[in-house]
Amino acid sequence: MSVSKSAASDAPRTPRSGDPGPKPQLARRSRAARWTPALRVRRTLRPGSVACRLMFAACAALCLVFAVSPPARAELRVPITEGHLDPMPIAVPDFIGADERAQQIGRDVAGVIRADLERSALFRPLDPAAFIQRLTDVNIPPRFADWRVLRAQALVVGQATMLPDGRLRIEFRLWDVLGEQSVLGLQFATTPDNWRRIAHRVADQVYKQITGEEGYFDTRIVFVSESGPKTRRVKRLMIMDQDGANPFYLTGASFMSITPRFSPNTQLITYMAYEDGRPRVYLFNLETNRREVLGDFPGMTFAPRFAPDGNAVVLSLDQGGNSEIYRMDLRTRQRARLTDHPSIDTSPSYSPDGSRIVFNSDRGGTPQLYVMDANGGGVRRISFGEGRYMTPVWSPRGDLIAFTRQSGGRFAIGVMRPDGTGERILSESYLDEGPSWSPNGRVIVFFREASPGAGPRVWSIDLTGRNLRQMATQTDASDPAWSPLLP
Numbered sequence: 001m002s003v004s005k006s007a008a009s010d011a012p013r014t015p016r017s018g019d020p021g022p023k024p025q026l027a028r029r030s031r032a033a034r035w036t037p038a039l040r041v042r043r044t045l046r047p048g049s050v051a052c053r054l055m056f057a058a059c060a061a062l063c064l065v066f067a068v069s070p071p072a073r074a075e076l077r078v079p080i081t082e083g084h085l086d087p088m089p090i091a092v093p094d095f096i097g098a099d100e101r102a103q104q105i106g107r108d109v110a111g112v113i114r115a116d117l118e119r120s121a122l123f124r125p126l127d128p129a130a131f132i133q134r135l136t137d138v139n140i141p142p143r144f145a146d147w148r149v150l151r152a153q154a155l156v157v158g159q160a161t162m163l164p165d166g167r168l169r170i171e172f173r174l175w176d177v178l179g180e181q182s183v184l185g186l187q188f189a190t191t192p193d194n195w196r197r198i199a200h201r202v203a204d205q206v207y208k209q210i211t212g213e214e215g216y217f218d219t220r221i222v223f224v225s226e227s228g229p230k231t232r233r234v235k236r237l238m239i240m241d242q243d244g245a246n247p248f249y250l251t252g253a254s255f256m257s258i259t260p261r262f263s264p265n266t267q268l269i270t271y272m273a274y275e276d277g278r279p280r281v282y283l284f285n286l287e288t289n290r291r292e293v294l295g296d297f298p299g300m301t302f303a304p305r306f307a308p309d310g311n312a313v314v315l316s317l318d319q320g321g322n323s324e325i326y327r328m329d330l331r332t333r334q335r336a337r338l339t340d341h342p343s344i345d346t347s348p349s350y351s352p353d354g355s356r357i358v359f360n361s362d363r364g365g366t367p368q369l370y371v372m373d374a375n376g377g378g379v380r381r382i383s384f385g386e387g388r389y390m391t392p393v394w395s396p397r398g399d400l401i402a403f404t405r406q407s408g409g410r411f412a413i414g415v416m417r418p419d420g421t422g423e424r425i426l427s428e429s430y431l432d433e434g435p436s437w438s439p440n441g442r443v444i445v446f447f448r449e450a451s452p453g454a455g456p457r458v459w460s461i462d463l464t465g466r467n468l469r470q471m472a473t474q475t476d477a478s479d480p481a482w483s484p485l486l487p
Contacts, residue, residue: 076154076176076183078122078211080442085466087124088210089151090117091177093135094128095158095170105195106160109170112199113156113206115243116217120207120443121467126150138171147177156206160195168192172202174209184209196245197486204485216438217242220483221445222260222269223458225249226476230453237271237284242482244472250284259303262483264310269481270294272304281315283330295333303347308354314338316346316359325359325376338376349393349401350374351418358382358392358401358418369403371418382420391434394418396484397441400463404433404446413446413461426465431456439484445471447478 078088092114095106110128117123132146138159147155158172167189174184186205188198197218204215225238235256240247251257251273260271269284281294281304294304294313302323304315311330316323325339325348339345343363350357358371369383369392383389387407394401400415405425412428413435431449438444442463447456448470455476461468471480 076179076210080122080211080213087122088153089126090123090154090156090206091126091131091147091150091152092117092128092156093131095160095172096135096138097160099162102160102162105168105170105192106158109158109160109195109199109202110156112196112243113203116200116203117206119243119467119469121462122207122211126152138173141180141182142175144175144177144180147175152177154206154210156202158202162192163189166192168195168198170195170198170202174206196241200241200243213442214440214485216440216443216482216485218486219439220266220486221458221471221480222250222262222483223447223473223477223480224258224260225473226456226478237269238473238475238477239269239286240473242471247474259479261305261481263306264308264484266483266486268306268310270304270306270313272302281313294330295328295335305349307350308352314348314350314357316348325357327374338372339379340376347391351394352396352398356418358394360390360392369401369416369420382416382418383423384420385423393435393437395437395441396439399441402435402437402444404435413444415444415463424465426461426463427459427468430454432459434479436480436482438482443467445480445482447480 092110094110097103097106114125118125130150132149133143135142135157138157142155142157155175155177156172157175158170161169163169168191169187169189171187172185173182175181176183184205186202188201190198200218203217207215207217219242220239221242222237222239225236226233228234234253235258236253237250237257237260238247239250250269255273255275257271257273260269262269267285267287269286271282271284272279273282282291283294284291302316302318304313306313312327313330314325314327316325322342323344323346324337325345327336327338328334338357341361341363343361345359345361347360348357349359355374356371357374358369360367361370362368364381367388367390368381369389370379370381372379383403385405387405389403389405391404392401399417401418402413402415405412405414410428411431411433412425413432414423414425416423426444427446429448430451432446435444435446443460444463445458445460448459449456456478458471458473458477458480459468460471
């Protein structure tokens with residue numbers, strides 16, 4: 001797809017004034033049309049202003065058009081390093097529309113943006129019923145006094161327009177209410193059925209502009225959908241937007257599928273399936289809706305994960321009663337053994353730069369966490385607390401490792417630094433297990449069984465240990481994996 005640039009004149013400054021997702025179905029066709037339609041983006045320039053740094057990740061599969069907006073003032077900033085107990089008040093009115101269809105899309109887009117920002121716990125979207133000013137043009141500066149009286153610090157104004165060629169254009173501006181200036185302006189053009197993804201993209205940009213960190217709303221989560229009685233559990237892979245919308249099945253109900261993991265480019269998922277009574281590792285291509293067998297292994301196979309470059313997977317194989325960690329090149333299908341120890345070595349996870357691997361081993365007598373070099377050398381233990389440590393996964397930021405800890409008959413989700421220091425427990429219950437990171441490294445998803453006999457559900461929690469929330473799934477759900485930002 002082509003990438004082009006255009007400039008649009010900004011509105012002149014004015015003086016200060018005193019005035020439910022669909023029912024999941026088994027996927028039968030490529031999902032590429034749903035996730036990668038043509039999308040154009042444009043930023044606006046203020047004549048004579050100083051351009052702010054570009055804060056929008058270029059999309060290889062999407063057509064983008066950028067121009068730059070002036071920098072945000074210090075007032076429009078949310079500190080998130082130690083949690084934010086006082087969320088920023090932000091106003092997101094329904095987006096403007098010239099006709100009934102555009103108005104409905106505008107309402108829907110604004111609703112998704114408000115929900116995304118509220119779930120982060122860093123923002124407090126104000127009730128639209130309290131708004132004083134009725135906005136009619138996205139490019140005309142609002143009456144800031146009307147928004148200050150509501151204690152709004154930021155204002156998102158948008159407009160939905162149906163174009164002559166049938167496409168939908170969404171444009172928005174982020175206004176600093178206290179500084180009385182526009183700090184971000186973007187336009188998107190895409191197919192009308194892609195409005196929800198545009199809403200997530202807008203929320204990501206607002207989040208990034210105000211917090212200084214990447215957003216995580218334009219993402220998906222794959223998990224094991226569980227149904228049926230406990231003695232005959234049906235386990236299928238299901239994928240959905242991070243807010244629970246657009247769920248659909250990836251695998252059928254005639255065999256058990258478990259341990260799904262995303263590739264770095266979000267188009268591949270590796271997982272295990274028990275067909276014909278034996279476990280196999282598969283690759284599922286989300287763009288073509290096809291799968292292939294990664295390999296037939298004589299023993300049990302556990303916990304495959306992608307390397308950061310996407311060209312290999314690391315997994316554990318049980319051969320001759322001993323579980324060891326291997327790396328498999330996806331191009332050649334050649335295997336390289338990384339550990340050689342009589343104890344159980346499993347659950348490997350790469351560091352973001354690919355130089356190290358964290359894994360679980362009982363070589364010290366109980367399951368603990370170990371870190372080794374990517375070639376298998378330099379093994380060192382990093383967990384020394386009470387209990388058993390399992391399912392480690394490295395943060396996308398590289399600064400922390402999340403894990404499951406079992407102690408005193410309860411399970412907890414925690415984090416520690418790669419050298420084992422700074423251990424913190426974020427959540428604990430009868431069974432909390434299987435952490436996975438959001439792509440910006442700020443939020444963790446996991447699954448929880450609140451009590452004996454209760455079905456598993458997917459939950460999320462902030463890195464600070466606050467903002468614990470159950471995520472929307474239509475069935476019992478376990479072993480979630482969070483995708484990178486969509487391309």
